[in-house]
Amino acid sequence: MSNASLSPLPSADRTDVTARLRDALLGASFTADGLLELLGAPAYAALSRSETVPALRATRGDTPLELLVRLFLLQQPVPHARAADVLPVDACLESGWLVSVDGELAATVDVRPYGGPDGEDWFIVSDLGCAVGGAGGIGSRAEGVVLGVGGASMTLAGLTVRTPVSAALDLGTGSGIQALHAARHATRVTATDVNPRALHITALTLALSGAPAADLREGSLYEPVDEDDTYDLIVSNPPFVISPGARLTYRDGGMGGDDLCRTLVQQTGERLNEGGFAHFLANWQHVEGEDWTDRLRSWVPRGCDAWIVQREVQDVTQYAELWLRDAGDHRGDEAEYQARYDAWLDEFEARKVRAVGFGWITLRRTAAAEPSVTAEEWPHPIEQPLGETVRAHFARLDYLREHDDAALLEAHFALAAEVVQEQVGLPGAEDPEHVVLRQNRGMRRATRVDTVGAGFAGVCDGTMSAGRILDAIAQLVGEDPVALRDRTPAQIRLLVEQGFLEPA
Numbered sequence: 001m002s003n004a005s006l007s008p009l010p011s012a013d014r015t016d017v018t019a020r021l022r023d024a025l026l027g028a029s030f031t032a033d034g035l036l037e038l039l040g041a042p043a044y045a046a047l048s049r050s051e052t053v054p055a056l057r058a059t060r061g062d063t064p065l066e067l068l069v070r071l072f073l074l075q076q077p078v079p080h081a082r083a084a085d086v087l088p089v090d091a092c093l094e095s096g097w098l099v100s101v102d103g104e105l106a107a108t109v110d111v112r113p114y115g116g117p118d119g120e121d122w123f124i125v126s127d128l129g130c131a132v133g134g135a136g137g138i139g140s141r142a143e144g145v146v147l148g149v150g151g152a153s154m155t156l157a158g159l160t161v162r163t164p165v166s167a168a169l170d171l172g173t174g175s176g177i178q179a180l181h182a183a184r185h186a187t188r189v190t191a192t193d194v195n196p197r198a199l200h201i202t203a204l205t206l207a208l209s210g211a212p213a214a215d216l217r218e219g220s221l222y223e224p225v226d227e228d229d230t231y232d233l234i235v236s237n238p239p240f241v242i243s244p245g246a247r248l249t250y251r252d253g254g255m256g257g258d259d260l261c262r263t264l265v266q267q268t269g270e271r272l273n274e275g276g277f278a279h280f281l282a283n284w285q286h287v288e289g290e291d292w293t294d295r296l297r298s299w300v301p302r303g304c305d306a307w308i309v310q311r312e313v314q315d316v317t318q319y320a321e322l323w324l325r326d327a328g329d330h331r332g333d334e335a336e337y338q339a340r341y342d343a344w345l346d347e348f349e350a351r352k353v354r355a356v357g358f359g360w361i362t363l364r365r366t367a368a369a370e371p372s373v374t375a376e377e378w379p380h381p382i383e384q385p386l387g388e389t390v391r392a393h394f395a396r397l398d399y400l401r402e403h404d405d406a407a408l409l410e411a412h413f414a415l416a417a418e419v420v421q422e423q424v425g426l427p428g429a430e431d432p433e434h435v436v437l438r439q440n441r442g443m444r445r446a447t448r449v450d451t452v453g454a455g456f457a458g459v460c461d462g463t464m465s466a467g468r469i470l471d472a473i474a475q476l477v478g479e480d481p482v483a484l485r486d487r488t489p490a491q492i493r494l495l496v497e498q499g500f501l502e503p504a
C-alpha cells in the first residue's frame with residue numbers, strides 16, 4: 001500500500017501525552033460546542049463541507065481556541081511560543097502530534113471535535129485535509145489515506161441499535177468513529193481494517209476521546225478475527241464503491257462489482273450471536289433482467305432476519321461521476337478524466353449493470369424457523385438516530401410471528417407517538433378521497449388506510465382489545481362484525497409491522 005506522501009503518524013503508545021493533549025484541547029473549549037460558538041453556524045457548516053475560507057476568516061484572533069482551530073482543522077502553522085501557552089508542545093513534538101516547519105509548528109493529523117450522543121467531547125483523528133472527504137474534498141490521493149467522518153459514517157452510527165452488549169466488531173474501522181460509538185455500550189470492541197494506518201488512527205481517536213482501547217486487527221473482512229469469534233453487534237461502513245479497479249482503500253473494495261458487500265453480508269451469519277445485530281451500508285448493482293430485491297435477498301445468510309432499505313438509485317453515469325468527483329478527478333487532466341469515466345462505463349456494460357442502489361442492510365440472528373427478509377425502497381426523509389426504530393422493527397417482527405389473526409384480535413394496541421391523520425381530497429369536498437396515517441418520527445412512513453383502519457387506529461390507546469374495537473366500529477357503520485373481524489387483521493398486521501401501532 002503506497003502511503004509515501006502521507007505524514008508519519010503520532011505515537012499511539014504515548015497515552016500519557018495523548019491524555020495531556022486531550023486536557024489541553026478541552027481546557028481551550030476545542031469541542032463541538034466551542035467550535036460552533038466560535039465560528040458561527042455558517043462557517044461551522046462550511047467546514048463540514050471541506051470549505052475552510054469562512055473558518056479562516058473567523059479565527060484571525062489570538063485566543064487559544066482560534067489557535068487550535070488553525071492548527072488542527074485548517075492546517076495552518078502557528079508560532080511556537082503561542083502554541084506553548086496552550087499545548088504541551090515538547091511532548092507533542094516528541095510523540096509526533098506536531099512537527100516544526102520553518103520555526104513554526106504544524107499538526108501531523110487532523111483532529112476534529114465530535115460531540116457524542118450524550119454530550120461526550122470526542123475527537124476524530126484523520127489524515128490532514130481528509131476530515132470530511134467526498135466531493136473532491138480529500139487532501140490526498142495516497143492509496144491508504146484515512147478519512148474522518150462523512151455522511152455515510154453518521155448514517156451508520158445513527159442506524160445502529162445501541163443496547164448494551166458484550167462484544168462488538170467494527171469491520172473497516174477507518175478513523176475509528178464506529179468503534180468509538182460502540183465503546184459506549186459494548187464491554188469489548190474489536191476494530192479491523194485492511195489498512196494498518198487506519199488501525200493506528202483508530203487507536204489515536206479512541207485515546208484522544210478518552211474511550212477504552214479496542215482490540216485492533218489487521219486484515220480483510222473476517223480474516224483477522226479468530227475463526228470461532230462471534231459478536232452481539234457488527235457494524236461496517238465498508239469500501240462499497242463499485243469501481244473498475246481499486247485505487248483508494250477507504251472506498252474501493254477491490255472485488256468485482258458488488259462482491260465485497262455480498263461477501264461481507266453472507267459471511268456475517270455465522271459471526272452473530274443469537275439476537276445480535278449487524279448493520280451495513282452498501283451499494284448494489286441493478287442488473288438487466290434482475291429485480292434488485294431478489295439480488296439482495298440472495299445475500300441474506302441462513303438464520304438471520306433482514307431489513308434491507310434502498311435509499312437511492314443512481315444510473316451508471318451519475319454513479320461514475322459521483323466517485324470521479326469524490327477523488328477530485330474532475331479537477332485534473334481532462335483526457336485522464338475521460339479515460340477513467342470510460343473505464344467505469346466499460347465495467348458496467350460488461351456486467352450488464354444499469355444502475356446502482358445505495359442503502360442499508362440490517363441482519364439479526366434469529367432462532368425462528370422462518371426468518372423474515374424485508375427489502376424495500378424508502379427514499380424519503382427519515383429522522384436520525386434510527387437505532388431505536390431499527391430495534392423496534394425487529395421486536396415487532398417477533399411479535400407478529402408469534403400472533404396469528406385470532407391472537408391479534410385478542411391483543412391490545414396503542415397508536416405510536418406522533419402519528420397524525422391526513423385527509424386527502426379536493427378542496428371543499430365533503431368526504432376525503434383517502435385517509436393517510438403519517439409518522440413524524442423514525443422512518444416517517446405514510447400509509448393509506450380505509451375508514452375502518454383510520455377509526456381503528458384512532459381508538460387504539462391500549463385499553464380495549466382489537467376485536468372489541470372492531471365490534472364497536474361494525475355497529476357504528478352498520479357492517480357485519482364477523483366479516484369485519486375476518487378481513488381487518490391483515491390491515492392491523494401491516495400497521496403493526498410498519499410501526500403505526502404498538503402492542504400495548
Ligand SMILES: C[S@@+](CC[C@H](N)C(=O)[O-])C[C@H]1O[C@@H](n2cnc3c(N)ncnc32)[C@H](O)[C@@H]1O
Binds near residue numbers: 152153156171194249
Ligand atoms: C468507507 S471507510 C469507513 C470508515 C469508518 N468505519 C466510517 O464509518 O467512517 C471503509 C474502511 O474499510 C477499510 N477496508 C477496505 N477494504 C477492506 C477489507 N477488505 N476488509 C476490511 N476493511 C477494509 C478501509 O481501509 C476503510 O478504512
